[in-house]
Amino acid sequence: MARIPLAYNLRNLAARRLSTGLTALGIALVAWVFIFTLALAGGFQAALTTTGTKENAIIIRKGSTSELMSILTREAVGAIESQGEIARAPDGTPLAASELMVVWNLPRKSGTTTNVVVRGVGPKSFALRPKVKLVRGRMFRQGFDEIMVGRMVAERFQRCDVGDRLKLAGREWTVVGVFDSKGSTYDSEIWGDVELFMPVFDRPVYQSLTLRLAEPGYLAPLKKRLESDPRMNVEVEREDRFYADQSGQLTSMLRVLGLFVTSIMSLGAIFGALNTMYAAVGNRTREIGTLRAIGFSRGAILTSFLIESVLLALLGGLLGCLLALPVRSFTTGTMSFATFSELAFRFQVTPGMLLLGLAFSAFMGLLGGFLPARKAATMPIVDSLRQA
Amino acid sequence: MKYLRYVLSHLWHSKRRTFLTVSSIAVALFLFCTLRTVMTSLDAGLRASDDTRLVVRHAASLVFPLPLAYRDRLAQVPGVVKVGYGNWFGGYYQDEKNQFTQFAVDVSTVFDLYPEILLGPAEKEAFLRERTACIAGEALVKKYGWKLGDKIPITGTIYPGEWPLILRGIYRAATPDADENAIFFHWDFLNESMPEGRKNLVGIYWLKVASPSDAPRVSAAVDQIYENSPVPTKTETEKAFQAGFIQMMGNVSTLLTILGSAIIFAILLVTVNTMMMAARERTTEIAVLKTLGFRDGLVLQLVAAEAMLLSLAGGLIGCGLAFLVFRKVNFTAGGMIPNFRVLPETLLLGILLACAMGLLSGLVPAFSAARLPIASSLRKVA
Numbered sequence A: 001m002a003r004i005p006l007a008y009n010l011r012n013l014a015a016r017r018l019s020t021g022l023t024a025l026g027i028a029l030v031a032w033v034f035i036f037t038l039a040l041a042g043g044f045q046a047a048l049t050t051t052g053t054k055e056n057a058i059i060i061r062k063g064s065t066s067e068l069m070s071i072l073t074r075e076a077v078g079a080i081e082s083q084g085e086i087a088r089a090p091d092g093t094p095l096a097a098s099e100l101m102v103v104w105n106l107p108r109k110s111g112t113t114t115n116v117v118v119r120g121v122g123p124k125s126f127a128l129r130p131k132v133k134l135v136r137g138r139m140f141r142q143g144f145d146e147i148m149v150g151r152m153v154a155e156r157f158q159r160c161d162v163g164d165r166l167k168l169a170g171r172e173w174t175v176v177g178v179f180d181s182k183g184s185t186y187d188s189e190i191w192g193d194v195e196l197f198m199p200v201f202d203r204p205v206y207q208s209l210t211l212r213l214a215e216p217g218y219l220a221p222l223k224k225r226l227e228s229d230p231r232m233n234v235e236v237e238r239e240d241r242f243y244a245d246q247s248g249q250l251t252s253m254l255r256v257l258g259l260f261v262t263s264i265m266s267l268g269a270i271f272g273a274l275n276t277m278y279a280a281v282g283n284r285t286r287e288i289g290t291l292r293a294i295g296f297s298r299g300a301i302l303t304s305f306l307i308e309s310v311l312l313a314l315l316g317g318l319l320g321c322l323l324a325l326p327v328r329s330f331t332t333g334t335m336s337f338a339t340f341s342e343l344a345f346r347f348q349v350t351p352g353m354l355l356l357g358l359a360f361s362a363f364m365g366l367l368g369g370f371l372p373a374r375k376a377a378t379m380p381i382v383d384s385l386r387q388a
Numbered sequence B: 001m002k003y004l005r006y007v008l009s010h011l012w013h014s015k016r017r018t019f020l021t022v023s024s025i026a027v028a029l030f031l032f033c034t035l036r037t038v039m040t041s042l043d044a045g046l047r048a049s050d051d052t053r054l055v056v057r058h059a060a061s062l063v064f065p066l067p068l069a070y071r072d073r074l075a076q077v078p079g080v081v082k083v084g085y086g087n088w089f090g091g092y093y094q095d096e097k098n099q100f101t102q103f104a105v106d107v108s109t110v111f112d113l114y115p116e117i118l119l120g121p122a123e124k125e126a127f128l129r130e131r132t133a134c135i136a137g138e139a140l141v142k143k144y145g146w147k148l149g150d151k152i153p154i155t156g157t158i159y160p161g162e163w164p165l166i167l168r169g170i171y172r173a174a175t176p177d178a179d180e181n182a183i184f185f186h187w188d189f190l191n192e193s194m195p196e197g198r199k200n201l202v203g204i205y206w207l208k209v210a211s212p213s214d215a216p217r218v219s220a221a222v223d224q225i226y227e228n229s230p231v232p233t234k235t236e237t238e239k240a241f242q243a244g245f246i247q248m249m250g251n252v253s254t255l256l257t258i259l260g261s262a263i264i265f266a267i268l269l270v271t272v273n274t275m276m277m278a279a280r281e282r283t284t285e286i287a288v289l290k291t292l293g294f295r296d297g298l299v300l301q302l303v304a305a306e307a308m309l310l311s312l313a314g315g316l317i318g319c320g321l322a323f324l325v326f327r328k329v330n331f332t333a334g335g336m337i338p339n340f341r342v343l344p345e346t347l348l349l350g351i352l353l354a355c356a357m358g359l360l361s362g363l364v365p366a367f368s369a370a371r372l373p374i375a376s377s378l379r380k381v382a
Helices: A006-015 A017-049 A074-081 A151-156 A194-200 A216-228 A239-283 A285-293 A298-329 A351-378 A381-386 B004-013 B015-042 B044-048 B070-076 B107-113 B121-129 B138-144 B187-192 B212-225 B238-248 B252-281 B283-291 B296-328 B344-370 B374-380
Strands: A056-061 A096-107 A113-121 A133-137 A146-150 A165-168 A171-180 A189-193 A208-212 A234-238 A331-336 A341-346 B053-058 B080-088 B101-105 B133-137 B151-156 B161-173 B182-186 B204-209 B233-237
Touching: A006 A017, A006 A298, A017 A239, A017 A298, A017 A331, A017 A341, A017 A351, A017 B252, A056 A216, A056 A239, A074 A096, A074 A208, A096 A194, A113 A194, A113 A331, A113 A341, A113 B238, A146 A151, A151 A171, A151 A331, A151 A341, A189 A194, A216 A234, A234 A239, A239 A285, A239 A298, A239 A331, A239 A351, A239 B015, A239 B252, A285 A298, A285 A381, A298 A351, B004 B015, B004 B296, B015 B044, B015 B252, B015 B296, B015 B344, B044 B238, B053 B212, B053 B238, B070 B080, B070 B204, B080 B107, B080 B187, B101 B187, B107 B121, B107 B182, B107 B204, B121 B133, B121 B161, B133 B138, B138 B161, B161 B182, B182 B187, B204 B212, B212 B233, B233 B238, B252 B283, B252 B296, B252 B344, B283 B296, B283 B374, B296 B344
Parallel strands: A113 A189, A146 A171, B101 B182, B133 B161
Antiparallel strands: A056 A208, A056 A234, A096 A113, A096 A208, A133 A171, A146 A189, A165 A171, A331 A341, B053 B204, B053 B233, B080 B101, B080 B204, B133 B182, B151 B161
């Protein structure tokens, strides 16, 4: 069966430049919105899923959904640190850090205020999180009024860069360093010495204990023993799962919002594509008659018009992908419900998202092209040749 | 007006195109109304706030509590008429997904401070009398199918354990912006169940002042009292407090605005295209009209009117749909937006937007129709 050459479709699209351009741009915007919402949800999720590692376990009070609501007494912490499943530092001490977490209201650079996580960390905290790297300044010294801030905090909040002095809990602290943790939630936190924070923030207890497991398989027995001990009243979780769980609700909400908006919006674009393709068929009635008269089958006509519609949509999809690339550099902050404070993250555009955007565009083209293509294919030859 | 039939018959003639165009505009306006309602619903707390109510919280952040002992001192501050207090409970019902507002409140003052909570006298009495009683908003009660006397177990996250509350009253909200998706229960019940060390701690205090003009003075006076204490306070009007909350959400509204603009722009392109195609197909007809003596201005109006009519129809359908759909469903986005309600001004704005789209999409084809040279266009088509 003879196929109508692709060049025919390309020339047709080029002949109706304005109409092609407008329709493609419409589809491009739908693809853009589609990728934008995916990138937003993906970025938020990535921030939380890259925060923990599976080698670590985190321990919080039973029933707490986040560190903020948790309480661990010094006695409990002491008992946990003596467990055999914990990896040891070179000096033989357990590789575990009991930490304090409070949230503090600070002004953003824009002038509005929001809560920021202030984490009191111990000497092992950095060893437990090798991703956290100093990018400017130096580490804080234990026992001094010094703090370090995450990269996002330095970028987004007032008086939060190296050398600045920040007031927290009635005391002035010097920001001595900025650290980066490759986009994890630590980037949105302020870190300082836990033993100094406890009296200053008037907190006699810790919030969480993070530890390195000597063997990944040790999680289950440790979890079983600690959670069944009624004096402890704790929950043990793998660190990566713990943080990933916090992303669940908002991520799925963002995804649902994105899906809702794009699916409804794509309806509008499909209607537009239908209009364009119907007009294309209508304008070329005689041409279609001629094609049929010289021997092209109905199937060939149908395929040709479908191809034209999909090409048009793909053109839009490609444009949408191109427009979506700069979205990668957007950062935004939103309130994380788990910590009741700001979590800043970068939009994440992955090749998979772009491919999905393209596939989505092609699908719109297919849907928008089918009915007009069928109309073109089923036209009686004689009538169409006679028509204007 | 006498040409309305001409315009209508055109639209009727190309039924399919009319239908498709109106639908795509309707879709865009429906989305616009939805996104804008997400934004305005986040602000519902602002509209529901009262200028004579102040909120006192810990200066550092809401997550830190204040001592119960502040209550009596606050009551003595000149200008303060009433002091109430409560703790955000932050639990869930049966499943973590079922989140909504739960507040443990001082029941002796809550109804004075919040006259927006409408409760029958018998139910109020039953609620006040019983330590484990609670009241819930009508929308919430409907959502979970509760009845008076039901035991509603709420699982705490800040206050661990399961709290067996008994539903003794179903309240309605006096204003449409007040939250009808909430539960209130006895602060005393919460407090008694707390271990030593977590007792007698209050999340926030509400102060009632006689007139809005007292607010700045009272706020300053309160914060001054505790300025150098270990537990300093921050006092602000309810409106400022709510605004602070919205600020914490970050730039949600910017994101929604970006999405909304992209949608409107996309559909605008589609509509412009359609209108241009429609005008192009009628080149001969327009030339005939002009030959018959129709002036350029009138031709322009006729083509523009067609675009306008299409957009207006789409706008009305889209906005109407949004209004109807969201009135029927009690949509709360997993408890995050407790008061999802399409505001009248959103609908109005939507219709205006549709008109603007009609105007813009009709402009290009209308002008090119008006400028159409008669002779050559008559010749174009054999």
